[in-house]
Amino acid sequence: MKRDLSIETKSLRRLFKGIPGKGDVVALDQVDLEVYDDEIFGLLGPNGAGKTTLIKILCTLLLPTEGQALIKGLDVVKRASQIRRIINLVSGGETPGYGILSVKENLWFFSQLYGLPRDFAKDRIAKLVDQLELQDYLNTRMSKLSTGYKQRLNLARGFVNDPAILFLDEPTLGLDVLSARHLRTLVKDWIRTGGKTVLLTTHYMAEADQLCDRVGIINRGKILACDTPQRLKTKVTGGATWKIEITPNLSELESVKSIPGVVGLSTTDNIETGVTTLKLVLEEESVMSDLLSKIRENGSKVLNMGKSEPTLEDVYISLVGTGME
Amino acid sequence: MAIADFVKSAGESFRVGWKIESNWTDPVLFATYQVIRPLASLLIVAFIVIIGASVGASANSAFYSQYLAWLIVGNAFYAFVLQIMLGMAILVHVDRTRYEVLKNIYISPGTLHPYVIGRGLVSVVNGAVSVILTLLFSVAIFNGLLHMNIPLNLLNVNLLMLLPAVILGIVSLLAIGYMLCAVNIVSNRMEFILGDSVSGIFFLLGGVIFPIALLPSYVQPISNVLPITYLLNAVRESFGLLPTASYMSDLAYLAVTTLVTLIIGIAVFRLAEQRAKKLGLFDRKSEY
Structure with a gap:
């Protein structure tokens, strides 16, 4: 069955003026994207990959340089006013409203910007406050809220007009584990109400894996891959992902990366134990002997190694060539 | 956007603006300010003027009383200029940089228009408070305290x-305030001088403290196009x-200059909005 498109971009390109003499910066490069109704779509990529630029264009905050972006079939350039009725945006790590106003006053203000009828707005705010567990802070000034509660308010603001499409730009940035989990549950519950779409950008692979129906991996303005997390894992990594613990760390990381057959490599250092964990995506397992020789040449000792289940991080490593950390 | 929704958004922006501008202190201190x-x-x-008049040997006290009344009224109503220019010149900067809500307001159905009008009306109310209090205090000081018999009867207006x-x-x-908002959308360096500069020009050229006939002839054409x-x-x-x-000719000129200012204000705002969308300025943060 063919599903309806919520978001569509066609050869979308966005340039920003660069430093004089250095030419323009390509933030988005021929991006073709299709996001469907009832879908949580995740955009994964490092800082500067183009995630926020794409969201800004889709939210009518920024004009594309070339190409086309459509929201429910409406062009973001020509039909912006119609689009604004059906979208909302929540950005992580930002102030969700006026610090001098209470939670209730902030939500009321934004509900009225969307022209919600008084009684409907009251019910909607009461429901959101309940869902986001903000009851105890209803009359608290926004400036007095903790980071977690500010982000809950931010999310409530994003839901206030019950948008058909919600853009979440790194919504769990700066949140503790529990708050982030709570937020993810809310988003999942909301999408189940039907006829909704979420476009989420995140740095956190596990978040995308847990939350998203499909994921697009973006780097330097290009979408490198786009599919369900499961399919991406098998398709891109081919299953050959390895985790090796060594000590001390490799002095020449590049020499390992340059071994033929090493598709991607990321490292995580444990400062307390002095152990470095290498996550590798290999073309084939025969590469392993060259790899172990190179590790020994570097003076490092292998403490533990094993094949691991591919994760979205492995997909990312294999596509971009390095980890996001 | 439907007119009813526009009015509702503007009304709520007014309410929020009033809270932001008046809630920082208690009502008495706010009114004093x-x-x-x-x-x-x-x-x-x-x-x-009073000292000058008393020093001058041929001072015509009737003329100076008349002039003082002229001065008081000009100064009192100049409060509208001051409040609107200073309030609206900084509005975009504060909501973009400090509260970080400008982009969220922009992506709402009415974009920035009802919000700017609502917030501008807060400055109008502040201005009205200033005008009334300044007139009352002036009459109390000059006629009540100093017994100067200035021909200013507030009941005969x-x-x-x-x-x-x-x-x-x-x-x-408000149309000029719109222009200041527009300038602020595309510039992040002028918010602290814009309101003072524009209101200063109006103070000098708008006939606030002296008749424009006293200005140099080459400046008077500028005064003649200012509402x-x-x-x-x-x-x-x-x-x-x-x-x-x-009166009727002044009102007609005021209507024409208001209309022209309104058209220019809307055009400038639209240009700024397009430029901001082109450059991605709605969520720009000041880097100083």
């Missing part, structure tokens, strides 16, 4: 002449401080 600036400015000029002029004047000032010039003329006429014969 609203009156202290225009009153201080008036008293400085008024006492220069012709409201049918005053109200149309004030309404048109406020519309023109505030005709606003203050019409206001003074409604107070009986200028001949009422020229």
Whole structure:
């Protein structure tokens, strides 16, 4: 069955003026994207990959340089006013409203910007406050809220007009584990109400894996891959992902990366134990002997190694060539 | 956007703006702050005039009393200019940089228009408070305390002449405030000088403290295209401080200059909005 498109971009390109003499910066490069109704779509990529630029264009905050972006079939350039009725945006790590106003006053203000009828707005705010567990802070000034509660308010603001499409730009940035989990549950519950779409950008692979129906991996303005997390894992990594613990760390990381057959490599250092964990995506397992020789040449000792289940991080490593950390 | 929704958004923006601007202190201190600036400015000029008149041997006391009344009314109504210019010049900067809500307001159905109007109306109310308090304090000081018999009777004001002029004047000032918001959208370096600069130009050229006929001839054409010039003329006429014969022509000039200012204001705002969308400025943060 063919599903309806919520978001569509066609050869979308966005340039920003660069430093004089250095030419323009390509933030988005021929991006073709299709996001469907009832879908949580995740955009994964490092800082500067183009995630926020794409969201800004889709939210009518920024004009594309070339190409086309459509929201429910409406062009973001020509039909912006119609689009604004059906979208909302929540950005992580930002102030969700006026610090001098209470939670209730902030939500009321934004509900009225969307022209919600008084009684409907009251019910909607009461429901959101309940869902986001903000009851105890209803009359608290926004400036007095903790980071977690500010982000809950931010999310409530994003839901206030019950948008058909919600853009979440790194919504769990700066949140503790529990708050982030709570937020993810809310988003999942909301999408189940039907006829909704979420476009989420995140740095956190596990978040995308847990939350998203499909994921697009973006780097330097290009979408490198786009599919369900499961399919991406098998398709891109081919299953050959390895985790090796060594000590001390490799002095020449590049020499390992340059071994033929090493598709991607990321490292995580444990400062307390002095152990470095290498996550590798290999073309084939025969590469392993060259790899172990190179590790020994570097003076490092292998403490533990094993094949691991591919994760979205492995997909990312294999596509971009390095980890996001 | 439907008109009813527009009004609702503007009304809520007004309510929020009022809370932001008045909630920082208690009501008495807020009212004092609203009156202290225009009153201080008036008293400085008024006492220069009074001292000058008393030093001059041929001082015509009737002329100076008349001039003081003219000065008080000009200064009092200049509070609208001051409040609207200073309030609207900084609005975009504060909501973009400090509260980080500008982009969220922009992506709502009405974009920035009802919000700017609602917030501008807060400055209008602040201005009205300043005007009324300045007039009351001036009469109390000059006629009550100093017994100067200035021909200023607040009960004899012709409201049918005053109200149309004030309404048109406020519309023109809001249109200029719109332009200041527009400049602020595309620039992040002018918010602290813009309001002061524009209101300063109006103070000098708008006939606030002296008749524009006293200005150099090459500057007078600028005064003649400023709505505030005709606003203050019409206001003074409604107070009986200028001949009422020229009221209709002043009101007509005020209407024309208001219309032109409104058209320019909307055009400038649209240009700024397009440029901001082109460059991605709605969520720009100041880097200083």
